[in-house]
């Protein structure tokens with residue numbers, strides 16, 4: 001997939017393109033339905049497939065105080081859009097100027113003149129442009145004027161709920177990782193570089209842990225202990241992760257620490273990915289390292305039982321290998 005960072009980077013005309021547009025944070029099953037429609041439409045005529053998205057996320061510009069946490073980084077989002085079969089990702093810089101562009105001007109400038117869209121795919125509730133005037137009815141009118149077809153995808157629902165980035169964020173914040181899996185069609189994943197912790201894990205508690213640097217923007221699951229799958233250099237391992245403040249030791253900063261099963265290498269500075277499978281318990285303040293150690297032994301047992309029954313681990317691991 002080619003990533004274009006501005007309209008100026010479009011150097012050649014597209015061939016009979018099918019296009020979709022959105023923020024696509026998390027690339028959940030609703031977004032995936034849009035990409036599938038784009039791929040289906042274009043494949044009939046060997047046309048180009050294009051997704052248009054925005055950076056930073058529009059809410060960060062329109063409501064800077066909202067402290068929005070994102071499900072996926074741009075890099076992860078682009079990987080997932082590529083996996084969905086899209087060939088071109090056009091990422092437009094979202095600023096106050098773009099936000100105030102009238103919808104008709106955006107359609108003429110971007111969809112018609114720059115891209116030459118033949119099919120435009122949008123979700124059931126899509127609207128863009130100044131004051132959200134570019135809704136699906138407006139787009140259909142534009143399509144009649146400029147000669148492109150607008151396809152509206154019905155809402156994708158799971159267990160009676162419309163799949164949305166907002167819903168995924170809410171479930172992650174509540175630690176409801178099984179439900180998150182259903183909405184994303186994959187495990188929720190956090191990524192990070194392993195840093196040196198307080199060096200108590202192995203020596204004091206008896207469970208060495210890889211400490212992840214959490215970024216300001218990261219959407220972190222609810223504080224607690226989780227059963228996880230760890231991906232390191234394309235290899236997959238089981239593990240247990242604590243997201244929290246380590247109250248037993250009186251620490252205050254939020255950290256994510258993973259104990260990887262059957263693993264004893266030094267991985268400081270390495271990038272790892274953690275698929276979060278299921279929440280096991282709340283984080284607790286223990287009387288000391290011995291009591292904490294006993295509890296972690298139980299957590300390891302619980303996680304191993306969960307992993308032994310988990311059907312989707314191999315697929316999730318293979319998914320990481322085609323990157």
Ligand SMILES: Cc1cc2nc3c(=O)[nH]c(=O)nc-3n(C[C@H](O)[C@H](O)[C@H](O)COP(=O)(O)O)c2cc1C
Nearest residue numbers: 197198199200201209240242246247248259283284
């Ligand atoms: C599976 C697991 C569960 C944990 N649960 C708790 C807990 O409930 N309360 C707590 O204070 N710390 C908990 N911890 C964090 C330990 O306190 C932490 O791993 C230890 O302090 C080592 O820190 P360090 O890696 O910074 O040296 C847990 C860690 C793991 C791996």
Ligand SMILES: Nc1ncnc2c1ncn2[C@@H]1O[C@H](COP(=O)(O)OP(=O)(O)OP(=O)(O)O)[C@@H](O)[C@H]1O
Nearest residue numbers: 022023024030122123125126155156163164165166
């Ligand atoms: N469940 C869904 N079914 C079908 N289309 C969807 C679904 N969710 C989002 N879309 C469509 O995907 C496109 C991108 O939408 P957007 O990135 O705003 O996603 P969203 O999940 O609705 O996000 P948010 O929850 O932040 O509003 C839009 O055309 C939108 O209508």
